[in-house]
Amino acid sequence: MNHLHWPFFDERHRTFARELDAWAAAHVRDRHGDDVVATCRALVRELGRAGWLRHAVAGTAHCGAAEVIDTRSICLAREVLARHEGLADFAFAMQGLGSGAISLAGTPAQRARWLPRVAAGEAIAAFALSEPDAGSDVAAMQCAARIEGDEAVLDGEKTWISNGGIADFYVVFCRTGEAPGARGISAFVVEAGTPGFEIAERIDVIAPHPLARLRFTNCRVPLAHRVGAAGEGFKVAMRTLDVFRTSVAAASLGFARRALEEGLQRAQTRPMFGGRLADFQLTQAKLAQMALTVDSSALLVYRAAWERDQGRTVTKQAAMAKLAATEGAQQVIDAAVQLFGGLGVTSGMPVERLYREIRSLRIYEGATEVQQLIIGRELLKEHA
Numbered sequence: 001m002n003h004l005h006w007p008f009f010d011e012r013h014r015t016f017a018r019e020l021d022a023w024a025a026a027h028v029r030d031r032h033g034d035d036v037v038a039t040c041r042a043l044v045r046e047l048g049r050a051g052w053l054r055h056a057v058a059g060t061a062h063c064g065a066a067e068v069i070d071t072r073s074i075c076l077a078r079e080v081l082a083r084h085e086g087l088a089d090f091a092f093a094m095q096g097l098g099s100g101a102i103s104l105a106g107t108p109a110q111r112a113r114w115l116p117r118v119a120a121g122e123a124i125a126a127f128a129l130s131e132p133d134a135g136s137d138v139a140a141m142q143c144a145a146r147i148e149g150d151e152a153v154l155d156g157e158k159t160w161i162s163n164g165g166i167a168d169f170y171v172v173f174c175r176t177g178e179a180p181g182a183r184g185i186s187a188f189v190v191e192a193g194t195p196g197f198e199i200a201e202r203i204d205v206i207a208p209h210p211l212a213r214l215r216f217t218n219c220r221v222p223l224a225h226r227v228g229a230a231g232e233g234f235k236v237a238m239r240t241l242d243v244f245r246t247s248v249a250a251a252s253l254g255f256a257r258r259a260l261e262e263g264l265q266r267a268q269t270r271p272m273f274g275g276r277l278a279d280f281q282l283t284q285a286k287l288a289q290m291a292l293t294v295d296s297s298a299l300l301v302y303r304a305a306w307e308r309d310q311g312r313t314v315t316k317q318a319a320m321a322k323l324a325a326t327e328g329a330q331q332v333i334d335a336a337v338q339l340f341g342g343l344g345v346t347s348g349m350p351v352e353r354l355y356r357e358i359r360s361l362r363i364y365e366g367a368t369e370v371q372q373l374i375i376g377r378e379l380l381k382e383h384a
């Protein structure tokens with residue numbers, strides 16, 4: 001962790017990252033298993049008990065570590081946890097993403113009801129935005145809520161929802177029709193067990209974690225569960241993603257660092273042609289490129305995080321960080337698999353797991369192509 005002396009960080013960040021690293025080495029390194037649901041539940045509880053989840057929510061009155069979410073802390077947490085174990089990063093990230101709308105736009109009553117339990121690891125959170133026909137094109141969503149008295153009645157589906165099936169509550173974005181497109185969407189908290197809400201399908205992905213399609217049929221929730229103003233749900237979703245998009249880049253950075261560590265270790269110990277794999281210049285060039293990608297990703301991640309913590313708008317910087325770090329990590333991990341040869345594609349090897357783990361980060365919270373569009377649009381605005 002020799003980037004911690006960079007000027008992007010305060011002393012509290014350095015202490016936080018070192019302490020979390022030591023805790024993760026003792027508690028979660030390479031802890032995964034066949035039963036991802038049980039593993040995720042246990043990880044959320046342990047991260048909560050150890051106090052780390054306080055950094056995923058805002059407001060000291062609601063057990064948050066600070067009044068506002070500190071992007072650098074979130075990024076450091078994800079980088080450190082991802083380096084040790086992907087599911088630990090997932091458990092941490094989803095508590096933040098799933099409750100992010102409440103931290104950013106919730107009423108005092110909503111914050112008091114859900115955030116302390118999220119911070120303690122006693123309630124699992126989920127963020128339900130995507131639909132079968134509305135992924136990159138979020139504003140095309142069909143899931144709708146109509147207002148009847150003091151209730152909202154939800155009908156429709158959400159899919160690829162992380163923590164689907166194990167979450168205690170879901171922040172669900174629905175069309176409420178105040179205006180066309182993105183201006184007619186509102187966010188509602190739906191608690192597990194609410195009549196009319198069901199898990200329609202559990203979805204298996206290449207790096208297993210709890211994921212599901214959700215169905216709402218005449219599902220009634222109190223209007224008091226609406227997060228943010230009527231018709232402002234799209235803005236709430238985008239504000240939430242603004243924080244967590246940079247943290248996806250940070251998680252990728254953690255995966256890439258682990259791949260580089262594994263590759264260095266293997267290259268220095270693998271006997272080959274009377275020497276070691278590391279003796280060959282081709283190997284050294286590969287390691288150099290991996291290190292270059294890791295460092296350039298880290299600079300982009302912590303630039304975006306630092307700028308956001310200074311109160312600046314970081315749309316372009318976050319998009320650059322996400323694009324570079326996720327695509328870069330895929331290349332670094334692929335190079336590590338190559339260094340391991342046959343062992344690299346053997347089930348259960350850390351580099352084999354990383355190879356599967358990284359893939360979806362190039363897709364979710366805005367695919368690479370979406371990040372390219374954002375960067376291009378921001379550049380053209382700056383130079384108009």
Ligand SMILES: Cc1cc2nc3c(=O)[nH]c(=O)nc-3n(C[C@H](O)[C@H](O)[C@H](O)COP(=O)(O)OP(=O)(O)OC[C@H]3O[C@@H](n4cnc5c(N)ncnc54)[C@H](O)[C@@H]3O)c2cc1C
Pocket residue numbers: 127128129130132133134135136137159160161162163205211360363364365366367368369370373
């Ligand atoms: C593991 C995993 C976990 C997820 N967790 C969640 C979650 O917790 N909550 C949630 O709401 N969603 C979640 N998602 C959904 C995720 O956000 C969507 O998959 C993502 O937004 C892409 O949408 P899509 O899958 O419908 O792909 P599409 O929108 O169909 O896009 C397919 C591809 O088209 C390309 N593309 C997109 N736009 C353009 C363009 N303008 N020009 C050219 N090419 C383009 C990109 O390559 C993109 O990958 C998750 C997804 C995965 C894989």
